[in-house]
Structure formats: C-alpha cells, structure tokens
Amino acid sequence: MRASTESTGPAFYAGHIDLLTDLLDGVRARGAVLYRAGMDRGWSIRIADGAPLMLVAVIEGHMWVLIDDAEPVRVGPGDVAIVSLRSPYTVADEPGIAPQLVALPGDRYTTPGGVDVTEKLQTGRRTASATPGADTTVVVYGTYQVAGDVDDRLLAALPDVLVVPAGEVPDWVVGRLEDEVVRDEPGQQLVLDRLLDLTLIVALRVWFARPGAPVPGWYRAQADAVVGQALTLIHENPAHPWTVTDLAAEAGVSRAWFARRFTELLGESPIRYLTGRRMAIAADRLRGTDSTIAGIAHEVGYADAFSFSAAFTRTAGVRPSDYRNAYRTGHIVES
Incomplete structure (x- = not known):
C-alpha cells in the first residue's frame, strides 16, 4: 500500500517555514528500547517505565491501549500507535485482562507482585515467541527513554494516544524496522535508533495531515x-x-x-x-x-x-x- 496524499494541512502563505519539520528535527532516539514481540491470546502488560513516548506497529493481530479513566483505544493489524503518556497505562489483548507483567524504567520487568523477571525475558525478546495464528499478536515497539530525545513542544501537541490507520504509513518503513530489530550486528543500536526516529516522523507527518486531526495552535497559525x-x-x-x-x-x-x-x-x-x-x-x-x-x-x-x-x-x-x-x-x- 502507499501513504495517503489527501489533505496536506493548512494552506500556507508564500515564504512560510514548515514548523512541523522544524519540530520533528528535534527527534533523536538515543539507546531506545526496541523489540519485536509475539504474544498468545490473553496477554496484558502494565507500562510504568515513565518513558515520554512509545511507538507500536502492529504486524499481526490487534491490541488495546488502556489508559486509566479513559476510553480504550484499539490498534488493529497494520496500524501504528503513538502513546505520549508518562503516567502508567496498560496494553493488552483485550480490555479487562489483568496484567501479567509490569514494565519499569531501565528496560526492567516484574510480575505484578514485584518479582523481577527481566533476565528471563532477555533471551529471544527480539523475535516473536508466539505461534502465528488467529490468536496471536505480533508487534514491533520502541520507547524513547529520555525526555530530551523528543521536543517538549511536540509532546505537548500530541494526544495521549494517536493511531495512524493501516496503509497510511508506507509498508517499507515498518517493514524495514521489523527486519532490522531482529538483527544483531555491530552498530545495530544506532541503526535502530534512526529507524525508530524515521518511523515516528513519518507517522506523525501523516497524522498531522489527516483531515480533522486535533492539531495544536502553532500548526494552524502557520496559515x-x-x-x-x-x-x-x-x-x-x-x-x-x-x-x-x-x-x-x-x-x-x-x-x-x-x-x-x-x-x-x-x-x-x-x-x-x-x-x-x-x-x-x-x-x-x-x-x-x-x-x-x-x-x-x-x-x-x-x-x-x-x-x-x-x-x-x-x-x-x-x-x-x-x-x-x-x-x-x-x-x-x-x-
């Protein structure tokens, strides 16, 4: 599929500067946590790592983003979701499933009772562990661990959760991310950081251009x-x-x-x-x-x-x- 080219935002006056490009230029992942993961039906993870931003591309199946006191947000196959929320939230196969894991700062994981299971998860976390099928969710996800890696003005412009529908982010972008995340080669962290930046920038560019997107005042003011x-x-x-x-x-x-x-x-x-x-x-x-x-x-x-x-x-x-x-x-x- 190809990215949508409809409605590219405000009609700028002659000589304008593209403030979105100016803002996205400040996106710089550094040592980002990035994995490909596969989960069988019935999974749920509490995200409490305090990361300023998480990007998830759903390769197969679906997932829900569950923010306390808010409506659940479904992310379907091929969708790309961006979560901009430092307070804890849950990602799960379906609403109502109790978390089996808690994600903490420093790429650590515990059980809800506090037992550290990080080491147990280290092996094979970059390859999907579930058997492909109707009850499988496969995702590629990355988190920006340091607040300074993403401009505060950009973070303030984003909703807690935004979903770019399947097909609007070009297949080659997510495909390259999925291919590279399972490699283990010299300089791989730098490659993954830059690919995460690229995927985020493309997804945000598409989202800002969508008709009716709740864009911030500075974006409208360019016109x-x-x-x-x-x-x-x-x-x-x-x-x-x-x-x-x-x-x-x-x-x-x-x-x-x-x-x-x-x-x-x-x-x-x-x-x-x-x-x-x-x-x-x-x-x-x-x-x-x-x-x-x-x-x-x-x-x-x-x-x-x-x-x-x-x-x-x-x-x-x-x-x-x-x-x-x-x-x-x-x-x-x-x-």
Missing part, C-alpha cells in the same frame, strides 16, 4: 497571514532581539492587534513563544554538541552565559550544565 509571518521570522532567526513591536511592524499591523491575535491562535504571548523556541534550540545544542554555555547563549540570542543560564533554569528547572550532564548520563526524566 495566518500575520501570525504565520511572525512565526517564520522567529524560527528563521531566533537569536534576533525581536520585540512585539518589531514583529507587528514586520507583519504590517498594530502592536496591540498583533499581540492579541498571536495569543489567541497560540495560547501564549509572542515573547513567551520566542523564549520557548530559544530554549528548545539550546536544549538540543546542550544534548548534541560540545559547544560552551557562552557559545550556545550567543547562538540563541543572549548577551552572556549568565543571562542565558538564568532563562534556561527558569524554563527547564535545571541549570544548562546540569541538564547536559544529566542527559549524557541518562538520568534526565523531565526537562
């Missing part, structure tokens, strides 16, 4: 002739000392009208959005480069490391140096 232009300016040159007056003048409207319109569409002020964009770039540089704090400060529009550090700490709740160290040691959970 606005005034606010869309301001978003382009901010994303193309976030280090520029933009003021509300400057952005309004560039858009050819009054300061008051511009500020009101921007806040109405995005749910936050222009300056708060600008700061968020700068901090997202800074977090990416802290994670992915060895640039100095002062260098990153200048790159995102701050005069010195002190003022940048104060702004970053206010936004992220942790100093830039501590954020970098925590990410590199795998200890960062919230950013």
Whole structure:
C-alpha cells in the first residue's frame, strides 16, 4: 500500500517555514528500547517505565491501549500507535485482562507482585515467541527513554494516544524496522535508533495531515497571514532581539492587534513563544554538541552565559550544565 496524499494541512502563505519539520528535527532516539514481540491470546502488560513516548506497529493481530479513566483505544493489524503518556497505562489483548507483567524504567520487568523477571525475558525478546495464528499478536515497539530525545513542544501537541490507520504509513518503513530489530550486528543500536526516529516522523507527518486531526495552535497559525509571518521570522532567526513591536511592524499591523491575535491562535504571548523556541534550540545544542554555555547563549540570542543560564533554569528547572550532564548520563526524566 502507499501513504495517503489527501489533505496536506493548512494552506500556507508564500515564504512560510514548515514548523512541523522544524519540530520533528528535534527527534533523536538515543539507546531506545526496541523489540519485536509475539504474544498468545490473553496477554496484558502494565507500562510504568515513565518513558515520554512509545511507538507500536502492529504486524499481526490487534491490541488495546488502556489508559486509566479513559476510553480504550484499539490498534488493529497494520496500524501504528503513538502513546505520549508518562503516567502508567496498560496494553493488552483485550480490555479487562489483568496484567501479567509490569514494565519499569531501565528496560526492567516484574510480575505484578514485584518479582523481577527481566533476565528471563532477555533471551529471544527480539523475535516473536508466539505461534502465528488467529490468536496471536505480533508487534514491533520502541520507547524513547529520555525526555530530551523528543521536543517538549511536540509532546505537548500530541494526544495521549494517536493511531495512524493501516496503509497510511508506507509498508517499507515498518517493514524495514521489523527486519532490522531482529538483527544483531555491530552498530545495530544506532541503526535502530534512526529507524525508530524515521518511523515516528513519518507517522506523525501523516497524522498531522489527516483531515480533522486535533492539531495544536502553532500548526494552524502557520496559515495566518500575520501570525504565520511572525512565526517564520522567529524560527528563521531566533537569536534576533525581536520585540512585539518589531514583529507587528514586520507583519504590517498594530502592536496591540498583533499581540492579541498571536495569543489567541497560540495560547501564549509572542515573547513567551520566542523564549520557548530559544530554549528548545539550546536544549538540543546542550544534548548534541560540545559547544560552551557562552557559545550556545550567543547562538540563541543572549548577551552572556549568565543571562542565558538564568532563562534556561527558569524554563527547564535545571541549570544548562546540569541538564547536559544529566542527559549524557541518562538520568534526565523531565526537562
């Protein structure tokens, strides 16, 4: 099958910047947990690993995502589901089945009574253990273990569970993921990380383009002739000392009208959005480069490391140096 090409989102004004591409560029799996698993009928697993995001491609059979106090979500054969929820939830063959396993941080598993069964599950977890048939569920699943691997602005834009129907994510994407996950070759973790990124990006691109998708304000705002232009300016040159007056003048409207319109569409002020964009770039540089704090400060529009550090700490709740160290040691959970 091929991906759907219908309705590709808002009709952007000339010269727009694709904010979705800009946002998805921040997706970077690092040491992601990724497996192919097969389960016979009657299975149920409680997910309590605190991972910010899980992607599941159902190869055969079906599964349900069961979030406490919410309607169950069915994921059928060929569907791709993305779960963006740090609080515990359950995945199961059918609603109402008591969990037999609990998934915990660090790729550990216990019984509901707390008996560690991780070692027992290690062998063969990358190959389906069930016999193919009508009562079998086979899935490929991957989790982003570190919050910083996915931009917070993207996580905030996603529902707890979204399902991309079968056929809308090209077969070759999921097929390549399924093929590679069972290999054991040098550099395989890096290959799996990048394939998980690719599958996630393709699935989200398809989902955002679907008619009626509950997209965030910034996605709709790209089509606005005034606010869309301001978003382009901010994303193309976030280090520029933009003021509300400057952005309004560039858009050819009054300061008051511009500020009101921007806040109405995005749910936050222009300056708060600008700061968020700068901090997202800074977090990416802290994670992915060895640039100095002062260098990153200048790159995102701050005069010195002190003022940048104060702004970053206010936004992220942790100093830039501590954020970098925590990410590199795998200890960062919230950013």
